[in-house]
Amino acid sequence: MTSVANVATFDPYDYAFHEDPYPTYAWLRENAPMLHNTDDDFWALSRHEDITRAVREDGTFSSSMGVSLDPTAWGPNAWRTMSFLAMDPPRQTRLRALVSRGFTPRRVADLTPQIERITKRHLDAALESDEFDWIKSFAGKMPMDVISELMGIPESDRDEIRRLGDLTVHRKDGVRDVTPEGIDAALTMIGYYSDLVASRRRTPTDDLTSALAAAELGKDRLSDEEIISFLFLMMVAGNETTTKLLGNAVYWGTRNPDQLMSVLADPTRVTPWVEETLRYDTSSQILARSLLTDLEVGGQTAPAGSKVLLLLGSANRDDAVFPDPDRYDLDRDTSRSLSFGGGRHYCLGANLARLEATIALTSFVKQVQSVEIDHAAAVRVHSVNVRGFSSLPMKVQVRR
Numbered sequence: 001m002t003s004v005a006n007v008a009t010f011d012p013y014d015y016a017f018h019e020d021p022y023p024t025y026a027w028l029r030e031n032a033p034m035l036h037n038t039d040d041d042f043w044a045l046s047r048h049e050d051i052t053r054a055v056r057e058d059g060t061f062s063s064s065m066g067v068s069l070d071p072t073a074w075g076p077n078a079w080r081t082m083s084f085l086a087m088d089p090p091r092q093t094r095l096r097a098l099v100s101r102g103f104t105p106r107r108v109a110d111l112t113p114q115i116e117r118i119t120k121r122h123l124d125a126a127l128e129s130d131e132f133d134w135i136k137s138f139a140g141k142m143p144m145d146v147i148s149e150l151m152g153i154p155e156s157d158r159d160e161i162r163r164l165g166d167l168t169v170h171r172k173d174g175v176r177d178v179t180p181e182g183i184d185a186a187l188t189m190i191g192y193y194s195d196l197v198a199s200r201r202r203t204p205t206d207d208l209t210s211a212l213a214a215a216e217l218g219k220d221r222l223s224d225e226e227i228i229s230f231l232f233l234m235m236v237a238g239n240e241t242t243t244k245l246l247g248n249a250v251y252w253g254t255r256n257p258d259q260l261m262s263v264l265a266d267p268t269r270v271t272p273w274v275e276e277t278l279r280y281d282t283s284s285q286i287l288a289r290s291l292l293t294d295l296e297v298g299g300q301t302a303p304a305g306s307k308v309l310l311l312l313g314s315a316n317r318d319d320a321v322f323p324d325p326d327r328y329d330l331d332r333d334t335s336r337s338l339s340f341g342g343g344r345h346y347c348l349g350a351n352l353a354r355l356e357a358t359i360a361l362t363s364f365v366k367q368v369q370s371v372e373i374d375h376a377a378a379v380r381v382h383s384v385n386v387r388g389f390s391s392l393p394m395k396v397q398v399r400r
């Protein structure tokens with residue numbers, strides 16, 4: 001699919017658009033850098049320059065209504081499940097600083113042996129057969145187990161937590177919002193996290209939940225509610241995005257066999273493989289903001305109060321920044337990719353996502369000598385929040 005899908009209105013729920021959003025993005029960047037969709041009443045920014053400004057500039061672009069296009073997730077209460085992702089300074093600054101006392105780069109780095117263990121468990125099981133589903137057997141399991149490990153969720157509860165997490169983010173075909181099952185799952189999860197926080201307050205361990213319960217800045221500390229909504233945010237922000245990154249890497253790798261061969265021949269090339277996949281087809285394509293003031297772009301004015309979409313996936317293909325942007329090229333400079341956002345909301349889990357992807361994919365390419373994906377049988381998820389696959393049938397030849 002290389003056509004430009006319904007550009008006049010630009011419908012982010014359109015399946016044709018999901019199939020290949022990039023021709024639409026290119027058209028938008030060229031012809032309508034701030035498009036107004038009157039049906040769903042949003043504006044969309046598509047150029048790298050405008051999106052960089054939007055994530056960095058204070059005082060114009062607010063996250064206080066949430067950052068998702070979905071109606072249920074949009075409104076002044078978005079912070080209840082999205083924590084500081086759905087806040088502006090000074091509330092966001094305070095919470096992010098407190099959480100950062102517990103969620104440190106050191107804690108992430110120290111997780112390496114556990115991530116290796118989780119990777120080994122799921123990968124060994126998958127590689128027992130030379131044909132399996134990359135998402136169902138591996139990529140869909142590993143990130144949630146890593147987050148559970150970080151939070152201190154016992155192994156015996158992890159399958160259930162993964163099931164609830166999947167229900168929370170799953171969208172039914174043609175339905176534009178969170179499903180009732182998803183809402184039930186989210187409530188069950190919040191109950192589970194409340195018990196976890198209460199137990200760590202009574203008896204601290206060395207997990208992140210205990211560190212958050214103990215975190216302080218001066219006399220300021222996190223309340224139970226604040227910790228719970230952060231745990232919930234991590235599950236939503238850090239699970240599906242990483243699963244989809246792992247899927248997109250093998251999908252685009254196998255679509256560009258010369259690039260994948262170079263990684264199979266030299267596993268240190270996993271780092272540029274991960275970075276180019278993040279640029280080329282990032283799992284978090286669209287962020288929303290509400291405008292605090294009028295905004296003028298390309299001769300159009302969006303009034304204060306409007307909902308503005310930041311098309312990160314489009315920014316990453318802007319030829320003003322990335323030469324020959326539609327080429328998947330592991331040797332290019334990806335340093336200006338906007339896959340993890342930027343500015344004050346820059347992804348807090350970027351280090352963790354990179355560490356997980358590097359460990360998982362390195363372990364994978366060290367164990368296999370060839371990889372094939374049945375591209376025609378790949379199943380794409382139709383979500384406005386994440387881009388990637390729910391099924392990727394894979395055939396491998398294990399190294400002898």
Ligand code: HEM
Nearest residue numbers: 067084085237238241242245284340341345347348349353
């Ligand atoms: C490939 C994987 C990932 C991608 C593409 C991704 C993408 C993003 C993006 C674009 C933002 C900025 C949102 C905004 O500006 O409104 C963000 C924020 C965030 N991400 Fe990630 N993320 C990934 C993995 C993770 C992981 C593994 C975690 C944690 C376990 C995580 C936790 C967060 C948090 C807490 C925020 C909110 C930061 C703030 O509002 O100050 N992310 N992520």
